[in-house]
Amino acid sequence: MSNSKLDLNGQEYELPVIVGTEGETAVDVLKLRAKSGAITFDPGYGNTGSCASAITFIDGEKGILRYRGYPIEQVATAASFAEVCYLLVYGELPNRAEYEEFRDLLARHTLLHEDMKKFFEGYSTMAHPMAILSSMVGAVSTYYPSAESDEDLNLNIIRLLAKTSTIAAFSYKKSIGQPFVYPRNDLSYTENFLHMMFAVPAETYEVPPVLDRALNLLLILHADHEQNCSTSTVRMVGSSEASLFASISAGISALSGPLHGGANQKVIEMLEKIRQDGGDYQKYMDMAKDKSSGFRLMGFGHRVYKNFDPRATLLKEAADEVLEQLGVADPLLDIARNLEDTALKDDYFVERKLYPNVDFYSGIIYRAMSIPTEMFTVLFALGRLPGWIAHWKEMRSDPDGRIHRPRQVYVGETERDFVPFDKR
Ligand code: CMC
Numbered sequence: 001m002s003n004s005k006l007d008l009n010g011q012e013y014e015l016p017v018i019v020g021t022e023g024e025t026a027v028d029v030l031k032l033r034a035k036s037g038a039i040t041f042d043p044g045y046g047n048t049g050s051c052a053s054a055i056t057f058i059d060g061e062k063g064i065l066r067y068r069g070y071p072i073e074q075v076a077t078a079a080s081f082a083e084v085c086y087l088l089v090y091g092e093l094p095n096r097a098e099y100e101e102f103r104d105l106l107a108r109h110t111l112l113h114e115d116m117k118k119f120f121e122g123y124s125t126m127a128h129p130m131a132i133l134s135s136m137v138g139a140v141s142t143y144y145p146s147a148e149s150d151e152d153l154n155l156n157i158i159r160l161l162a163k164t165s166t167i168a169a170f171s172y173k174k175s176i177g178q179p180f181v182y183p184r185n186d187l188s189y190t191e192n193f194l195h196m197m198f199a200v201p202a203e204t205y206e207v208p209p210v211l212d213r214a215l216n217l218l219l220i221l222h223a224d225h226e227q228n229c230s231t232s233t234v235r236m237v238g239s240s241e242a243s244l245f246a247s248i249s250a251g252i253s254a255l256s257g258p259l260h261g262g263a264n265q266k267v268i269e270m271l272e273k274i275r276q277d278g279g280d281y282q283k284y285m286d287m288a289k290d291k292s293s294g295f296r297l298m299g300f301g302h303r304v305y306k307n308f309d310p311r312a313t314l315l316k317e318a319a320d321e322v323l324e325q326l327g328v329a330d331p332l333l334d335i336a337r338n339l340e341d342t343a344l345k346d347d348y349f350v351e352r353k354l355y356p357n358v359d360f361y362s363g364i365i366y367r368a369m370s371i372p373t374e375m376f377t378v379l380f381a382l383g384r385l386p387g388w389i390a391h392w393k394e395m396r397s398d399p400d401g402r403i404h405r406p407r408q409v410y411v412g413e414t415e416r417d418f419v420p421f422d423k424r
Contacts (some may be wrong), residue, residue, distance in 0.1 A: 018049075022057055039407045045227075046303060050404070055390050060304035062375065065311065066225055068092070072310055081108060081219040082189045085161055085386040088224055088394065103188065110192065112170070112181035115142050120174045127411040129378045131260070132171040134252035137164060143247035156244050157389055164385055165189065167197030168378045171210035175374070190215045193382070198370070210325045211369050214379045215379075218362060221311045222380050224387025228348060230254040230261065234388045235395045239404040244392055251388045252381050258298070259357075261380040267299035268363040271332040273355055274339075280332075281339045289348045298344065299360030310392050313359040319368075328368040336364060385386055 004027050005013045012164045013035055016028040019350075025047045042048045057066045065072040068087050075084060086094045086102050094102060119139060123132055140163055147153035168181050174194075182201045183192050194215060199205035225231070236252035240413050255261035272283050288297040302309055319386070323330060340356050343349040366376050395401055 002080040006032070006036075007100070008038055011036065017051070019050070022059070025179055025396045029248050033277055033407070039409070041409055045232070046306070049185040050227055050232060051398075052396065053391070053394060054091070054093065056224045056387070056393060058226055058304055059354045060302070060306050063305060063308045063310045063313075064194065065225075072221070073314065076217055076220050076314055079220060080188065080190070081216050081223070081383075083218050084223050085134040085189075088386040089157060097272065100309075105158045106162045107183070107185040107192070108188075109159050110166050110185070112163055112166050116140075116143070117180065120170060120180075123173070123174065127170040127175075129168070129175060129374055130252065130255075130256040130381070132169060132174075133164070133378055133381060134249045134256070136167045137245060137252060138144060138249035141243050142337065144245070146243045153244070153393075156392070159250060160244060165382060166196060168382055169193060170198055172372070175372075176240050188212070190219065190387075197309055200213060210322065214318065214322045214365055214369055217314070218365060218379060219383035221314060221358060221362075222383030224384070224390065229257070230384065231388055231391050234392050234403045238392045238395055239401065240395075242375075244389070247392050248385070248388050251384075255384065256377060261377045261384070263298050263357070264363045264366070264380060265334075265373050267333065267359050268367065268376070270298045271339075273333050275331055276334050279335060281335055281342065281361055286347065287338065289346075297339070297343065298356075299356055299363075300349070301352070301354040302357045305355065305357065311358040312356045312360055315365065317365045319361045319392070323368050324367050326368050330364055330367060332367070336360065 002017045006013045015032060018026045018028055020026075033039050057069070058064065067075055067084065068091060070087070070093075075087075077122075079087075082103050083094065083099060086099065111298065116136070116139065120132070120177075137160070140160065144156055144159060145152075147156050161241040166183055173180050179201055181196045181201065184195055186190075187207070188193055190212050192233070194207045195205060208238040233254035237250040238247035241249075242331060256284050257298045258266045270284070274284055277283070280377070282319055284297070287293040287299075319333060322328075323333060339389055340360070340377065343354065344354075348354075362380075363373070363376055366379060367373070369380065
């Protein structure tokens with residue numbers, strides 16, 4: 001381990017330097033405050049390493065994304081989502097026997113406690129499915145005790161992975177007033193989800209392979225993305241030793257925001273608005289460049305990717321294929337392509353290194369799959385679940401782990417005397 005030197009008010013401090021397996025360099029400031037009284041300042045944590053992690057590697061300059069060392073391009077084309085869940089949560093790819101056992105466990109834990117069905121009756125018909133998802137996942141903890149042993153924890157992980165897909169599908173059925181469709185244990189994770197979403201009790205439903213492949217791809221591409229807002233939330237909440245269910249419920253809430261997972265819904269709403277406005281995408285480009293408009297091009301920009309988002313590249317190709325295979329012609333795809341082409345040549349976007357992100361094309365595929373707009377972010381959550389779980393598990397098994405508790409620079413009033421009501 002090497003050291004770096006910080007010169008602060010004429011005093012020199014030695015700070016250790018940590019280097020990751022891919023050569024990322026970090027200055028360890030853990031002891032800086034104790035030595036000097038100073039803290040580091042980094043609003044929005046844009047340049048702060050909050051932990052060391054062995055789960056996902058991103059090189060934002062080169063557009064690299066790897067899960068446990070495996071390039072996303074290989075994982076996305078060769079793996080099933082269940083396999084990716086196993087890889088992220090347990091650290092290695094499963095052999096065939098391990099995979100079969102894992103798939104079987106996932107299938108056997110998809111049922112919700114019958115009493116939980118009553119919860120759905122209490123939600124307003126206007127409830128956003130992300131609000132239902134976060135509260136239902138929190139509510140799962142009321143049925144299953146916090147894990148005391150590794151075995152209990154593993155069971156809760158399986159329960160969470162399995163039951164979240166049922167909760168997501170039930171929230172959709174509730175929103176369209178159809179009866180819930182119970183899970184089928186003979187189907188794969190993705191097939192079963194599509195079955196619970198689209199089967200109608202009076203009819204037989206065969207999961208179209210094109211939908212299954214598209215869902216697999218979408219879930220895999222969302223499965224982890226290191227210390228993003230929702231994952232950091234899961235780690236933050238979990239660091240207080242809150243339960244797995246409570247921590248993931250908090251992560252779902254963080255994901256719902258339009259600057260994070262909620263962007264996929266906003267992208268489609270934006271494209272639809274442009275279409276209704278006569279397809280004048282240049283007008284919206286100009287608005288996005290004008291700060292006073294308060295408008296941002298949704299699905300563009302990323303804190304980490306400064307060249308291209310490899311997930312967006314894969315999804316752009318997939319959008320063409322899926323729409324063709326389903327025989328869907330979506331005018332929003334043309335608007336999206338035009339927006340992208342124009343932005344990539346525009347100085348504002350080029351200078352700021354703003355490229356389409358994962359949310360830009362995913363919504364077009366979800367639409368072609370007949371998934372309603374309000375469910376898009378729920379699908380993101382379902383995909384991100386193994387990543388959140390892997391991070392929660394990694395954080396909790398870290399022997400040096402401590403409760404997350406950032407500092408601040410106070411800029412409010414200095415001390416002053418309290419003034420009673422009659423003197424104000
Ligand atoms: N449209 C127009 N201008 C933008 C956009 C955009 N989508 N994104 C960033 N900018 C500008 C921003 O105004 C700023 O300009 P200036 O330097 O002149 O002040 C500059 O680019 C840097 O932006 P920032 O807000 O400091 O960047 P950030 O790293 O804090 O935010 C972001 C990243 C993703 C929140 C942001 O790019 C954004 O709001 N994008 C739209 C929402 C979106 O698509 N979110 C999904 C992110 S990917 C999925 C996920 O992981 O959640």
